[in-house]
Amino acid sequence: MSALRILVPVKRVIDYAVKPRVNKAQTGVETAGVKHSMNPFDELSVEESVRIREKKSAPGGVEDICVISAGPTKAQDVLRTAMAMGADRAIHVETKPDDDLEPLTVAKLLKAAAEQQKSNLVILGKQSIDDDANQTGQMLAGLLGWPQATQASKVEFGEGDVVSVTREVDGGVETVRAKLPMIITTDLRLNEPRYASLPNIMKAKKKPLEKKTLADFGITGEKRLKVLKVTEPPPRQGGGKVEDVDGLISKLKELGAI
Amino acid sequence: MRSFTRALRPAVRRSQTVVSASSAPRICSSRAPRAVAAVQGARPLSTTAPRRDLADMPPTPITHFSEVESAMAEAVRKFAGDVILPKVRDMDEAEKMDPTVVEQLFEQGLMGVEIPEEYGGAGMNFTAAIVGIEELARVDPSVSVMVDVHNTLVNTAVIKWGSQALKKKYLPKLATNTVGSFCLSEPVSGSDAFALKTKATETADGYVINGSKMWITNSMEAEFFIVFANVNPEQGHRGITAFIVDKGMKGFNIAKKEKKLGIKASSTCVLNFDDVLVPKENLLGEKGHGYKYAIGLLNEGRIGIAAQMTGLALGAWENAVKYVWNDRKQFGKLVGEFQGMQHQIAQSYTEIAAARALVYNAARKKEAGEDFVMDAAMAKLYASQVAGRVSGLAVEWMGGMGFVREGLAEKFWRDSKIGAIYEGTSNIQLNTIAKLLQKEYTV
Numbered sequence: 001m002s003a004l005r006i007l008v009p010v011k012r013v014i015d016y017a018v019k020p021r022v023n024k025a026q027t028g029v030e031t032a033g034v035k036h037s038m039n040p041f042d043e044l045s046v047e048e049s050v051r052i053r054e055k056k057s058a059p060g061g062v063e064d065i066c067v068i069s070a071g072p073t074k075a076q077d078v079l080r081t082a083m084a085m086g087a088d089r090a091i092h093v094e095t096k097p098d099d100d101l102e103p104l105t106v107a108k109l110l111k112a113a114a115e116q117q118k119s120n121l122v123i124l125g126k127q128s129i130d131d132d133a134n135q136t137g138q139m140l141a142g143l144l145g146w147p148q149a150t151q152a153s154k155v156e157f158g159e160g161d162v163v164s165v166t167r168e169v170d171g172g173v174e175t176v177r178a179k180l181p182m183i184i185t186t187d188l189r190l191n192e193p194r195y196a197s198l199p200n201i202m203k204a205k206k207k208p209l210e211k212k213t214l215a216d217f218g219i220t221g222e223k224r225l226k227v228l229k230v231t232e233p234p235p236r237q238g239g240g241k242v243e244d245v246d247g248l249i250s251k252l253k254e255l256g257a258i
Numbered sequence: 259m260r261s262f263t264r265a266l267r268p269a270v271r272r273s274q275t276v277v278s279a280s281s282a283p284r285i286c287s288s289r290a291p292r293a294v295a296a297v298q299g300a301r302p303l304s305t306t307a308p309r310r311d312l313a314d315m316p317p318t319p320i321t322h323f324s325e326v327e328s329a330m331a332e333a334v335r336k337f338a339g340d341v342i343l344p345k346v347r348d349m350d351e352a353e354k355m356d357p358t359v360v361e362q363l364f365e366q367g368l369m370g371v372e373i374p375e376e377y378g379g380a381g382m383n384f385t386a387a388i389v390g391i392e393e394l395a396r397v398d399p400s401v402s403v404m405v406d407v408h409n410t411l412v413n414t415a416v417i418k419w420g421s422q423a424l425k426k427k428y429l430p431k432l433a434t435n436t437v438g439s440f441c442l443s444e445p446v447s448g449s450d451a452f453a454l455k456t457k458a459t460e461t462a463d464g465y466v467i468n469g470s471k472m473w474i475t476n477s478m479e480a481e482f483f484i485v486f487a488n489v490n491p492e493q494g495h496r497g498i499t500a501f502i503v504d505k506g507m508k509g510f511n512i513a514k515k516e517k518k519l520g521i522k523a524s525s526t527c528v529l530n531f532d533d534v535l536v537p538k539e540n541l542l543g544e545k546g547h548g549y550k551y552a553i554g555l556l557n558e559g560r561i562g563i564a565a566q567m568t569g570l571a572l573g574a575w576e577n578a579v580k581y582v583w584n585d586r587k588q589f590g591k592l593v594g595e596f597q598g599m600q601h602q603i604a605q606s607y608t609e610i611a612a613a614r615a616l617v618y619n620a621a622r623k624k625e626a627g628e629d630f631v632m633d634a635a636m637a638k639l640y641a642s643q644v645a646g647r648v649s650g651l652a653v654e655w656m657g658g659m660g661f662v663r664e665g666l667a668e669k670f671w672r673d674s675k676i677g678a679i680y681e682g683t684s685n686i687q688l689n690t691i692a693k694l695l696q697k698e699y700t701v
Contacts, residue, residue: 037332080329195337198367198380198390201329 002161002180003063006049007119008087009110010042010069012078013130020130026229028100029130038078041125043085043193044186048155049123050086051191058157064088068113070106072097076209083204084196090209091117093217105221107139112217114144120181121163126151137185147178151187320618323389330371330386334393337366338401346398349523350669355404356523360437360479363405368394370433371409372417377429379413384558385621388565392617395569396576399673400523402569404437406562407475411555412438415484415500419543419551424502432482439480441471441503441529442552448473449686452495452549456531458487464537465489465501470513471529475680477512478525481505485531486548498548502540509534520672557631558624559681560638564617567641567677571610571648574670578652579603581659599655606648613641632694639687642677649674 014020015035023030038046046067053062067082069075070093079090093109095101101109114122127134141148149165153173156164161180166173168189196204214221242248252258323331345356363369371387373379380386387409395402413432416425432438447453456469467487477483483503490497503510509532516526543551582594582603593599620633649671653660660667678684 077328080325081332084329084333195340195366196329196333197365198330198333198371198382198386199375199378200367201326201333202375202380202382205326 002120003060004052004058004121004180005064005117005119006052006062006066007110007114007117007122008042008045008049008065008067008082009106009122009124009136010046010067010078010082011039011125011128011130012036012069012071012075013039013128016040016129022230022232026231027227028230036074036077038081039125039128039130040193041127041129041186041188042078042082043125044188044190045123045125046082046085046087047191047193048152048184048186050194052155052157053086057155059159060161064117066091066117066119068093068110070095070101070109070214079209080201080204081196083207083209084201085194086200087207089207091212092209093212093214095214095221099221101221102223102225103133103135104139104224105219106136107143109214109217109219110136110140111143112219114140116217121184122146122182123184123186126185126187137183141183144181144183146181146183148183148185149176149178150185152184153187153189155184155190320615320622324383324385326382327386327389330382330389331393333366334368334390335396337362337368338394338397342394342401343397346523346666346669347663349398349400351663353517353522355400355479355525357479359401360404363401364434367433368405369408369437370413370429373413373429373433374417377425377433379429379433384561384625385618388561388617388621391562392565392569392572395566396573398523399566399570399573399670399676400521402566403521403524403563403676404476404479406559406566407440408432408438410559410562411440412482412484414558415440415542415551415555416502418554419500419547421539423539424542428482428502436481437476437479438482438484439474439476440555441474441477441483441485443471443473445470445472449683451552452498454486454488454498456485456487457491458489458499458501458536460489461535464535465541467501467503467531467534467536469531471531473516473680474527474529475524477527477529478515483510483529484542486552487531489545493546495549496546498552499545500542500548500551501536502542503531503534503536507534507536518676520669520675522672556681557634560634560687561617561620561624561630563677563681564613564620564634564637564641567638567645567674568610568614568617570670570674570677571606571613571641571645574645574649574652574667574674575603575606575610577666577670578655578660582655586657586659593655593657602651602655606651609644610648613637613644616640632691635682635687635690638677638682639684639691642674642684645674645677646671 013036014031015037018035020029049065052058053065065087066089067079067087068091069079072095076092079092083090091113110122122140124137126137137150138148149167151167152165153168154166158164162177163180163182164175164177165184166175168187242251341362342359345359349356367380368390370379371382371390372384375381391402391406394405416428416432420428442451444454444456446455456467456471458465458467467485469487481504485501485503486498487501488497489499511530513528513530518526579594582599583592586593594603616637620630620637623630623633653667653671656667659665
């Protein structure tokens with residue numbers, strides 16, 4: 001089996017614990033002065049890559065784990081975190097603070113990066129929690145012409161470059177099988193990401209971080225989509241509590257549901 | 259601005275290494291007594307080597323962290339919130355540190371913050387340790403003090419004064435699996451630390467220690483003890499010497515465990531030494547220098563306790579404001595919206611910010627090799643006062659919910675009281691500050 005060269009795209013997003021607020025101009029959410037961290041699904045991707053190496057689950061071993069992020073200078077924070085978790089090196093594609101890259105642009109960038117880095121496995125979060133597009137992995141697979149296994153809850157390696165991926169679907173699990181090179185996107189049940197330990201934070205400082213621009217990958221970042229307006233969802237009406245089953249039934253009857 | 263500070267700091271670090279690598283005067287070198295006196299005059303005892311002055315550096319806000327310190331804050335905050343927080347209440351009720359928490363602290367590298375990488379530690383700077391102690395205290399001051407004592411007193415002592423053999427033997431353990439404890443106080447000597455009565459008698463192959471210690475933090479979990487004993491009581495404090503005692507040594511036993519008002523999960527015990535034979539190589543540093551080591555360590559240890567107190571104050575404040583600004587309504591509005599509450603909340607946060615400025619300024623001065631003794635004393639004094647005040651008010655803001663043992667408000671308040679007592683009481687800090695001021699203003 002080929003040795004794995006894993007590419008792990010990561011994104012710096014508003015921390016999952018922060019309640020996002022729409023900005024005054026209604027063009028997006030407020031990001032200034034808001035705590036940011038690594039997209040939780042990307043943490044799963046980094047963790048999975050490191051576990052594949054540590055557990056020696058791939059017969060050919062893991063030759064390289066490279067994390068890549070496109071974003072402003074602060075995106076280097078999440079790259080360092082990923083390296084503290086165990087990635088070998090990082091590529092930072094610097095963009096201007098207001099550059100909002102669309103999924104297709106990111107997929108094109110990752111295609112160029114995967115080719116340049118001779119990657120044979122790309123593990124992405126299934127979506128980023130800021131715009132929840134859930135498109136990049138799929139688009140990347142399409143552009144590269146590689147097989148894709150999305151929303152993975154389990155990844156296993158077999159002989160002859162075969163990878164089995166289990167994914168949770170309504171009413172059970174589905175297992176898909178494909179051959180390297182391939183794309184995997186991660187879902188919540190895949191693993192529990194580790195905390196970066198302090199000695200590893202220090203080691204990560206010494207790992208290489210390459211700085212690039214979109215132009216280095218031949219990408220222009222043109223926009224195809226236009227955001228017209230962003231608004232808060234309407235406030236939820238509070239639900240009512242019922243005491244017991246009888247209460248529930250009478251409530252449902254009252255609402256004309258049964 | 260921030261990336262600018264970041265870019266700058268490595269340069270400072272480099273210049274620091276240059277100084278410590280060269281033959282800068284060491285305050286504890288016995289060969290140059292005159293130089294010792296001279297340096298001491300300028301800089302009261304500290305464990306930090308002097309460094310080049312910072313005149314060329316543009317000043318930055320005290321609250322700016324380096325990349326490593328930010329990563330430290332981030333990692334510890336996450337770890338404390340996810341792993342420690344669910345256990346805080348139970349550990350307090352049981353008056354016992356959960357052994358898995360201790361294990362995880364080692365795994366995270368939090369017990370070897372400043373231990374060099376070659377010995378299995380993280381090799382971080384002093385302020386990074388302070389950041390970690392503060393973050394832990396926001397969640398649990400008991401866990402925080404364990405990490406504080408282990409790092410700022412025990413590890414530092416071995417790093418600074420341990421022989422090569424001692425460092426090689428003990429630092430990897432202290433970084434990965436052995437909790438350390440610092441044994442100075444005795445039934446008869448607290449604030450008057452150097453009146454200690456524990457004796458060490460020199461024999462052919464080592465020392466025999468007799469006596470007892472009291473109020474010893476970490477003593478239940480620890481397997482490594484730095485013990486101060488007098489080898490020559492006629493010489494007074496100049497006979498005080500530091501020894502390393504292993505838990506298994508014959509005649510050494512951990513006696514009564516104290517039941518306390520606060521930081522209940524942190525163990526505090528009485529230790530007895532009954533003809534404990536300590537091998538010669540377990541002498542830490544030089545004979546008769548123990549009092550210098552203790553003063554130096556406690557001076558910087560105070561910054562750690564001050565950080566524990568600012569962390570505690572922040573934790574108590576956040577816990578309460580989340581409740582009054584999101585949950586509790588009276589008279590048709592959130593209680594945090596009444597002006598009487600808002601002014602108290604704002605006043606408290608201002609005091610916390612002021613205390614943190616003192617803490618981080620003291621830490622930075624220590625790292626810069628400047629005299630920080632008064633800064634550390636002021637930071638510890640003020641931070642413990644703020645912690646007591648803010649955590650007390652926080653209980654009141656939350657009303658009944660602050661008073662019950664369901665949440666953490668009342669615990670923060672109980673935990674805050676120790677801040678005015680250990681590592682130098684508030685009155686001792688005031689003495690130190692006044693003494694230094696008087697020296698400066700005496701013509």
